[in-house]
Amino acid sequence: MRVLVFGINSSPDLTGIGKYTGEMNAFLAKRGHEVTMVTAHPYYPEWKLGSGYPRYFWKTEEVDGVRVYRCPLYIPSDPTAMKKVLHEISFLLSSVPVWLRLVFSRKYDYVLSINPPFHLTAFPLLYKWLRRAKLISHVQDLQVDVVKDMDLIKNGLFLNTMFSVERFLLRQSDWVSTISRGMERKIREKGIKKEKQFMFPNWVDCSFISPVSKLDSLRYRFELEQADQVVLYSGNLGEKQGLEMIVELANQMRERVGLKFLIVGSGGAKARLEQMVAEYALDNVLFFPLQPYEDLPRLLGTADVHLVLQKKEASDLVMPSKLTGILSSGGLALITASPATTLHEVVTEYNMGVVVEPGSLDALQAGLEKCLEMGGESSEIRNNARSYALRYLDKEAALGRFENRLLTLREKK
Incomplete structure (x- = not known):
C-alpha cells in the first residue's frame, strides 16, 4: 500500500498533531507500506526553526522508514491569528514544487490530508483528481469553528468564505476521519454523511507511559x-x-x-x-x-x-x-x-x-x-x-485498526 501524507507538522515535534502524524507514518512504514510525507521544517511548539534545518530552502530526509519532503515557511515569533494565516499560506505556497514533482513521479493509493490547516486539502484534492488516488481528510481540529467561536477573526465575509471552502474540501474527500464523537457530529452538520466518516482517535503508548511513583x-x-x-x-x-x-x-x-x-x-x-x-x-x-x-x-x-x-x-x-x-x-x-x-x-x-x-x-x-x-x-x-x-487508546491497537481500515477501503475500490 502506498500512502502520501500532507500536513504542516510531523516528527520531531514532541507534542500535538505533529507527534501523532510522525508516529502514524512510522507505524505504517514498519508494517511494510510505502509512506511519503510532505511537511514543513520543525518549529512547534516553540515557534522556532528546528536545529539543522534551512530557513529558506527545502530538505529531503528519511525518518523511521518514511521519505519526508520538508518545505520552508514563515514562522512568527508571536503567532497571532492573522500571522498564523500567513504562516499556513507560506507553507502551502512553498510546497508547490514538491507537489509538482510527486504528481508526475509516483502513484499513491491514498493521499491523506492532516487538518488543520483545513485549506491544505486543496493540493491533495488536486492530486486525487490527477492521479485517481483516494483522498482521506483527517480532522484533528475544526479550525474554522474554533476561530469563529473564540472570536479570533471578526471579518464575517472572510469567515463565511473559509466555511465554504472547508465544506467543499470535506465533501470532495472520499472519507473523513476524526478523533471524537463530538467532532463527528460537527462534521455531519457540515453536510458530510455518516457513512463517509470513521473514527481515528489519538492514542498513547501504554507500555511506555505507565504509572510512576x-x-x-x-x-x-x-x-x-x-x-x-x-x-x-x-x-x-x-x-x-x-x-x-x-x-x-x-x-x-x-x-x-x-x-x-x-x-x-x-x-x-x-x-x-x-x-x-x-x-x-x-x-x-x-x-x-x-x-x-x-x-x-x-x-x-x-x-x-x-x-x-x-x-x-x-x-x-x-x-x-x-x-x-x-x-x-x-x-x-x-x-x-x-x-x-x-x-x-x-x-x-x-x-x-x-x-x-x-x-x-x-x-x-x-x-x-x-x-x-x-x-x-x-x-x-x-x-x-x-x-x-x-x-x-493503546497505540498499537489504534494504529492497527487504522491500517486495517485502509486495507479494507482499498479492496472496495
Whole structure:
C-alpha cells in the first residue's frame, strides 16, 4: 500500500498533531507500506526553526522508514491569528514544487490530508483528481469553528468564505476521519454523511507511559519536595486553553503551604503568563521547558493533579491530546468541559477525572480543592483512567485498526 501524507507538522515535534502524524507514518512504514510525507521544517511548539534545518530552502530526509519532503515557511515569533494565516499560506505556497514533482513521479493509493490547516486539502484534492488516488481528510481540529467561536477573526465575509471552502474540501474527500464523537457530529452538520466518516482517535503508548511513583518522578529536577502538592499543566501554551486561569488560580491559593503550579511547555501564550506571574509576584508558579520525550512518564508522575483546560467556546471542537498520556499514567485529571460535550460525557461515564465548568475560576478552584482533598479516594479514578487507556487508546491497537481500515477501503475500490 502506498500512502502520501500532507500536513504542516510531523516528527520531531514532541507534542500535538505533529507527534501523532510522525508516529502514524512510522507505524505504517514498519508494517511494510510505502509512506511519503510532505511537511514543513520543525518549529512547534516553540515557534522556532528546528536545529539543522534551512530557513529558506527545502530538505529531503528519511525518518523511521518514511521519505519526508520538508518545505520552508514563515514562522512568527508571536503567532497571532492573522500571522498564523500567513504562516499556513507560506507553507502551502512553498510546497508547490514538491507537489509538482510527486504528481508526475509516483502513484499513491491514498493521499491523506492532516487538518488543520483545513485549506491544505486543496493540493491533495488536486492530486486525487490527477492521479485517481483516494483522498482521506483527517480532522484533528475544526479550525474554522474554533476561530469563529473564540472570536479570533471578526471579518464575517472572510469567515463565511473559509466555511465554504472547508465544506467543499470535506465533501470532495472520499472519507473523513476524526478523533471524537463530538467532532463527528460537527462534521455531519457540515453536510458530510455518516457513512463517509470513521473514527481515528489519538492514542498513547501504554507500555511506555505507565504509572510512576513520586520518588521516581522529576520532582528532584524541579527542586520540589516530596510533600509538595503539585498541579501540572504540560504541553502547548496556546490560546484555546484559557491558561491565564492557572495564574489566577495560583494567586487565589497563594497562601496554601506546599502547593505548587508547574507550567511545562512553550507556545504563544507563555510570555503573557510569565508577565502575569511577575505582576502578581507569585512564588508558587514555576515554568519549565518541554522535557525530553523519554522523560514523559516521570514528568507525569510528578503531579498530584493534572490540568486539562479549554475555553468554553472550544470545548467540543478539540480533543486535548495531553489527556491520553495523563490517562495512561493513571493521573488524576481536573478537566474543564461543558456538560453536552464529548469530553464531559466520556470522562463522566468512565469516572476517570474531575470535570468542572469551563471559564469559571470559582468552579476550577472548587474542583482543585476536591482533587487535593481526595487522598486515597482518588485511586478509583486513577485506576479507571489507566484501564480506559489500555482498553481504548493503546497505540498499537489504534494504529492497527487504522491500517486495517485502509486495507479494507482499498479492496472496495
